[in-house]
Amino acid sequence: MWSWVAHRVTGIGIFFFLFAHILDTALVRVSPEAYNEVIATYKNPVVGLLEVGLVAAVIFHGFNGLRIVLVDFWSKGPRYQKHLFVGVIALWVLLMVPFTIRHLSHVFGG
Amino acid sequence: MTTTIPAPRTPRRLRGRTNTELYAWMFMRASGVLLLILVFTHLFVNLMTGDGINALDFGFVAGKWADPVWQVWDLLMLWLAMLHGTNGLRTIINDYAERDQLRLWLKVGLYTATTITIVLGTLVIFTFDPCPPDAAADLLPSFCSVP
Known part of the structure; x- marks a missing residue:
């Protein structure tokens, strides 16, 4: 049940970011200056931390989505749904550790 | 929401039902698997390689879109992610917005923003x-x- 709640919450969060991200990318059509100025906010340390949260949400939503597909289409999926959830969390940690280290060293290391 | 469930064995043509929800359900799974590949690669290339986020500027985008592969990549990601997210939000609106008028207007707003x-x-x-x-x-x- 909590994976279902987390899937909804991360989905809504990612969707609202997606709107902002399409609008900021659209600024390449205005001018290089306008685009660069807005993209500079993504390099700010506070926003950099939010990006770790965003990527955490994307990775969870992606792997948990794959788990949903397996539960729906793999004959043994429903029986192993809890094991699959452990797998989702394991893969999430496996990707989040190197991402967080590298991304934060970009954001804080200049 | 008031949904009238037709009597069992009502002929299909009299039920006034379609398979739209089934197609939406299938679309979520198919687009989800594709988006996993598209988005994870997008994040890896833009944030992990080279100088990561510090390299992002107009020149970076222009360099990427000089390659038709990335143009198609981003176009696919745009359409699939927007439709996947819109359908997800439609589901959530249907679940939690109980007043008919509210549900209608939330969806009008959602579809307008999506388009x-x-x-x-x-x-x-x-x-x-x-x-x-x-x-x-x-x-x-x-x-x-x-x-």
Whole structure:
């Protein structure tokens, strides 16, 4: 049940970011200056931390989505749904550790 | 929501039902698997390789979109992610907005925002000029300076 709640919450969060991200990318059509100025906010340390949260949400939503597909289409999926959830969390940690280290060293290391 | 469930064994043509929800359900799974590949690669290339987020600027985008593969990549990601997210939000609106009027207007707002965003994003990808004539040369990708 909590994976279902987390899937909804991360989905809504990612969707609202997606709107902002399409609008900021659209600024390449205005001018290089306008685009660069807005993209500079993504390099700010506070926003950099939010990006770790965003990527955490994307990775969870992606792997948990794959788990949903397996539960729906793999004959043994429903029986192993809890094991699959452990797998989702394991893969999430496996990707989040190197991402967080590298991304934060970009954001804080200049 | 008031949904009338037709009597069992009512002929299909009298039920007034379609398979739209089944197709939406299938779309979520198919687009989800594709988006996993598209988005994870997008994040890896833009945030993990080279200088990561510090390398992102107009020149970076222009350099990427000089390659048709990334144009198609971003176009696919735009359409699939927007439709996947819109369908997800539609489900959530249906679940939690109990008043008919509220549900209707939330969906009108959602579909309007989705249409505007998809059209805008598509136009940007197809009409993008990597070397706008009046821009400072140091902001542009290196291939612009080649005469």
